[in-house]
Amino acid sequence: MTIWLFALLLTAIACATLYYAGAGRRVNAAASTADATQEHFRAQLRAIETDAAMGRLGAAEAVAARGELAREVLRHKASDGPRGGTRLAVWLPVILVAAISLATYAWLGRPDLPAEPLASRVAAEGEVTLESAIETIEARLAQAPDDLRGWTVIAPAYMQLGRYADAVNALRKVNELGTPTADTLTDLAEALMMQQGGSVEGEPLELLQRSHALDPTHVRSLYYVAGEETRAGQYEAAIRDWNALLKLSKGGEPWVVTAQNGLAFAEQGLNPSAAISAEPDQAQIDAMVDGLAARLTAEGGTIDEWTQLVRSRLVQGRTDEAQAAYDAARKAYPDAAERNELDGVAADNGLVAR
Known part of the structure; x- marks a missing residue:
């Protein structure tokens, strides 16, 4: 019922506006025009009297001029008289507009429908x-x-x-x-x-x-091949392919650090004595990485720190922990625009977004 009352109110306002615009009410501008017209006729009559007094018009000519002016005044009064037909011409469209509007809404309108969220309307329109x-x-x-x-x-x-x-x-x-x-x-x-x-x-x-x-210069395939050679212990082939990959770098690519670490790991694998001598340093590196992981888990950190942790875990060969770090980083930084480098590292090393 409320929707119908609201519709009737709007229709009444619209009809009143139309009537007011077309009813021909006299406002200040119309009154001013009428006064000016009367003054015009008076001026003409004074001119006739002046010409007659000065002899510019004879008695017969003055009478004829006064008669013509009188007829002009009568014609003007007739055209400005009651306008019943005009009022009918105004009221008829107003009534028709109101009737057609209400009838159309009664036929097509559904005031009982609940309001629909904007998102649903956009989707319904073919998003x-x-x-x-x-x-x-x-x-x-x-x-x-x-x-x-x-x-x-x-x-x-x-x-x-x-x-x-x-x-x-x-x-x-x-x-x-x-x-x-x-x-x-x-x-x-x-x-x-x-x-x-x-x-x-x-x-x-x-x-x-x-x-x-x-x-042979295809970066993605060479990266995967070198990584698999390193994992499988084919260190000579891995060293060759990591070096070939690094030669293709223009500087700044997200895979460069991983390639450098992979090359170092393959070189250590090929030379066990070098690996033994490097064991204390590697232990220190592992401790640093574990410390970084503990801090980021407890306190959080920047996206660069999360990326460094994921890379470090991959170099260590601790893929499960790299995946866990990647999952934590995605939760900490849900905006993909902030994770460009991290997502690239993850994709290059088979980590899955989940």
Whole structure:
């Protein structure tokens, strides 16, 4: 009932406004115009009398001039008389507007519906989300399974949503339908690694080696290959590939520190005596890293400190602790824009966002 009273009130206000605008009320400007018109007629009459007195008009001509002026005054009075037709012309549209408005709302309106949140209204108007975009592309691919561009577009979207099995399928299609490149092979290897919980063993390593063979200067594949060689104890190959990778650096890349640490670890592995002599220093480093981890866990810290901790754990080979540190850092810094370097380190080393 309240909504109807509100609608009637608004309609009444609108109708009153229309009537006031069109009813032809005399305001100050109209009164001023009427006074000016009367003064004009008086001036004309005085002019006629003056001309007659000065002999410029004869008696007959003066009578004719007065008669013409009288007729002009009568015509003006007739045109300014009662305007019943005008009032009808004003009231009729006002009544029609009110009747049509109320009838239309009674037919189409739903005052019983609750207010809808803005977010729902925006979504209802067709807001494009990542999920809806994926559904659209999937529908097109179902009709055209050989659409290379469609598979290329949808694969990274699957990776972003953590749908690694779908990403693997899409990237296999990309490599089947197009000519495999170092990038497409490495993309497939990374999707398989994510599906395997970060492990490079098996098909991912084979794909990375193929990628490196296609392009020896391909940074991503060389990074993974060198890291797996180091883990497997193939220190000579690891030293060769870490050095090759560092030569490709232009300075400042997020993987440089990890590559330098990987090279140092491989060199120590190749020369056990050097590793023994370095044991005290390594123990000190481990103690420092543990101290950093304890402080960040207890007190928190900057994003750079969290990134340093994750890198250090990876160099130590303590992947589970690196993953735990990465999880803690993501909670401390939920804004992805602040975690660019950290997320890059995590992705390069198979850590999973969860």
